[in-house]
Amino acid sequence: MTQSRPRDDSERQSCWVCFATEEDDTEAAWVRPCRCRGTTKWVHQSCLQRWVDEKQKGNSTAKVACPQCNTEYIIIFPKLGQYGPVVYLMDIADKIIYKTCPFVAGGMFIGSVYWTAVTYGAVTVMQVLGHKEGLNVMERADPLFLLIGLPTIPVMLILGKMVRWEDYILRLWRKHSAKLPLINYLWPDEYSRSSRVPAETVPLSDPISATRVLCGALILPTIATIVGKLMFGSVQSNFQRTLLGGIAFIAIKGVLKIYYKQSQYHRQANRVILDYEEDRTPATSISSSSVGSQ
Numbered sequence: 001m002t003q004s005r006p007r008d009d010s011e012r013q014s015c016w017v018c019f020a021t022e023e024d025d026t027e028a029a030w031v032r033p034c035r036c037r038g039t040t041k042w043v044h045q046s047c048l049q050r051w052v053d054e055k056q057k058g059n060s061t062a063k064v065a066c067p068q069c070n071t072e073y074i075i076i077f078p079k080l081g082q083y084g085p086v087v088y089l090m091d092i093a094d095k096i097i098y099k100t101c102p103f104v105a106g107g108m109f110i111g112s113v114y115w116t117a118v119t120y121g122a123v124t125v126m127q128v129l130g131h132k133e134g135l136n137v138m139e140r141a142d143p144l145f146l147l148i149g150l151p152t153i154p155v156m157l158i159l160g161k162m163v164r165w166e167d168y169i170l171r172l173w174r175k176h177s178a179k180l181p182l183i184n185y186l187w188p189d190e191y192s193r194s195s196r197v198p199a200e201t202v203p204l205s206d207p208i209s210a211t212r213v214l215c216g217a218l219i220l221p222t223i224a225t226i227v228g229k230l231m232f233g234s235v236q237s238n239f240q241r242t243l244l245g246g247i248a249f250i251a252i253k254g255v256l257k258i259y260y261k262q263s264q265y266h267r268q269a270n271r272v273i274l275d276y277e278e279d280r281t282p283a284t285s286i287s288s289s290s291v292g293s294q
């Protein structure tokens, strides 16, 4: 290396890590790894190696730059070939595995979700049609049709659950409530005739309501089967009975939900903010008593 100990440098050479000069250690290898001039131009090869190790924190491929001028250090390694073909091939294999693993893991995740959906679809078909008939239908069906059709069952249930038809009916109802005396009979305005319009609640805004949609959608066939058996026991066809049960359940739940939501809406619309009075609020009395006991 011709540049490791240049004689034409007018300034006194000193290492910016250990502050030693050329006279302190005549054997040490020097390097000027960046654009810096003056006191931070020169550094011992070994001092900079230590400093790079510290910055990389064990990640030997991490890029390190000069803290002063931000020039990225050029770090080169001895050629892999000189360690023999085994090391060379293993290095290539290591890089390939490192790059492909995220994709393989992602694929396995998607695959397992897919097969869960297929299984769920098959269970649902047997539940709705009855065990024997369900198996018969699936055996007679085209395998390709099953592989596409079965996983769409949970997808359709979830999409169906996301249709908020109750909200739509409620909005229509509120719009025309003046013409319907029933709404004023069920939820009379207590405080003022001109009650405010509450802020809209955002649907599916938090993960809890998303899991609620998921659970509600996936349990629907089970509930439909139970309701069908309870309410339409006389219907012979499994499919018709479950379908009727499902429709009945959705209708009953919808009506209850509309009633609940309208009640909540009414509470929001008629809320009142009270005057502040020192001795009436319970919070103040608690804090004053705790202050007194100290």
Ligand SMILES: [Zn+2]
Pocket (backbone or CB within 6 Å): 015, 016, 017, 018, 019, 020, 043, 044, 047
């Ligand atoms: Zn040094």
Ligand SMILES: [Zn+2]
Pocket (backbone or CB within 6 Å): 034, 035, 036, 040, 066, 067, 068, 069, 070, 071
């Ligand atoms: Zn620099």
